[in-house]
Amino acid sequence: MEITKSFEAFLNTKQEENLEKEFASALNFVNSAEFDKSMTLQNLYEALLSFKEVKDFQTKCGFFLSAFFSRECGNQTLALKDDCQIDFLGSFLASGELKIIGDAGDFAGSFLSGGKVFIEGSVKDNCGYFMKGGKIVVKGDASNHLGHFMNGGEITVEKNIYDFAGNCMIGGRIECKGSAGYSLGYRMSGGVIEIKDLAWDLIGEEMAGGKITVRGHIGKELCQNMSGGIVTVREEYKDTPKGKTFGGKIIYSNFKG
């Protein structure tokens, strides 16, 4: 009873003005005396689900679970229930391995600096946001803005990724075994993106550095306003109209060997 009251009080506190502070406050809470130390990640998630109606539940709950995991670390598994999207799962992780069974919400694995987040399902927007290290593996699809502002670490997506993957990416590596949507590597300045199959329009738009490789079909307006970096696409797309470029390099390869 006491515990649920304190959960409610925590979930109802006003959201902090930035994400680091929000995480710090969640971490403070899971480290406080009133928090039941015998809980497991799964118990905690299920207990939190009864507060679904609280404003910003998806964000608060995600931070809560991430803070709890950061405190415990090790290898842990969380089985999600389908009906409620939870954001920020596995964010701010520095070590340990978190396995999520089900579809994660927005900002999964954001601010990751080490450890591994393994997602059995799909992820929504901004997975790996501001990530600096560690590894994220997504078994399903990743929605828009995968690896937004990513600076290090590695993301592997087994199926497709949607638009703006590697948006403003500075470092690290994104690998996709399927296809990518629009604006791959938009404003990217460093790091590596590898797409096994197709990538649609606006690859490398306003790109300033880093490397993008697309092994399958490509869409229109390749490298529009590109000023640096290297984009490698299949030789057979040599005649596909390009955008206006100011620098950087487009390599046409037959991907043999």
Place this chain on the structure above:
Amino acid sequence: MQEKIDIVKLGGVEEGKPKKPRPKLPRKEIACQDPKERIKNFNEVALGYTPEEAVYEAMRCLECQRPRCVVACPVHIDIPTFVGLIARGKFAEAAKDIRKYNSLPAVCGRVCPQENLCEAACILNDTNPGNPIAIGRLERFSADYLLSKENGSAEAPKITHKTPYKVAIIGSGPSGLTCAAKLAQMGHTVHLFEALHKAGGVMMYGIPEFRLPKEIVQKEINYVKSLGVKVETNCIVGKTIPMDEIMNEYDAVYIGSGAGFPNMMKIPGENLGGIYSANEFLTRVNLMRAYDFPKTATPIRKPKRGVVVGAGFTAFDVVRIMLRLGAEHAEIVYRRTRKEMPGRGEEIEHSEEEGAIIRELTNPVRFIGDENGFVKAVEVQKMELGEPDSSGRRKPIPVPNSNFIIETDLVVIAIGQTPNVLIPSNLKGLSTRWGSVINVNRETYMTTVPKVFAGGDAITGAATVILAIRAATEASRAIDTFLRDPQRKWYPPEVSEKK
């Protein structure tokens, strides 16, 4: 009540049983009205699939694990899922699934340039060239099926959580309607303001009945209304209601005012009688039903020999309308070649079947009037193609001493539209480019004015329905985030040109 569908009889697969895809079969063509017949009426040209045809086509789909079509769709509709539902006889469920991503499936199924999007990415292009799954036709089939079952009164999803926030949407084209629908589903109170007497934007006043029946558009609008969106027509924001009033009364504003201001040629003789902008011509015919004059109140000049300048969606619609108005000769005059034409392949083909003439590498230099001030001819010049310009298309260059005359009694200028300056000039601090195209943040669709968002043709210039829907979908999410916490600083506040 859902009618019982005998899916095995239709050639499909029962639910729960494994599907054996038939990708090697040719793509099912869609039945169309005969060209000789259809130029005598304004009824829809493409007649749509029958249930058997739809199931045949759906059975060709491999339902790939890593579907390329989904990434190429600007709103990432879960195409294999809805096609799979059709193959299993769940036609209404298929349309409901599409509606999760796109509130206007019956419209997009008809007017989206699928041949450059989802269908271009379909994996069957590799193994069975020229025979990708007819995704657009299947989308249309399931959406029409659902609309016919809903019979105009859509069963809207229940909105469980109502928020205290009010959002004003300016413009009821595809972007305004989509943003309104999404925000209403998120529980916000949405008021939509439309300048014209009917909602729908270009879908109502621009795209002709024979390509997009207005009854279908109206049903899609009814669905949006059924979500609780209040639509106020005959209301020009910036004139009927001052922009300040909107800014004071609402927690957020979305500008979806489109690109309704026509570009003109700026050559001698352009203000002669019998020369229309495409917007005026199309509004008279589509919205005011001038083809039925005098039964309707709006007249239109019926041509004998019509000339349309331009070769986009609009130009092809205009030339086909000219033929339906009784023109003996109707031609498109275009300064580049067929290869560079922005119009859809299917429209070009349908226009030619109906008798339209396409004159490539030709550009008007002046219009010549008769003694009554009406156009009687257009002087044109031959062109040749040079190096590609910034749009990636080869630049047309005039050929010296190549001018000649084309006789005509009706000219329509269809060389593109730009957004109207009314809203930018009424909203202090709104950053624009080229005078009226609104600049927005690439991620949040917020303009330089706090709490004001924008999408659709208003931020890109004339584009497509699906891009307008995509902008609205993304903007609605950003608006929701903003409303719940206006201080949220997750996104960089930089503003850039939106593609």
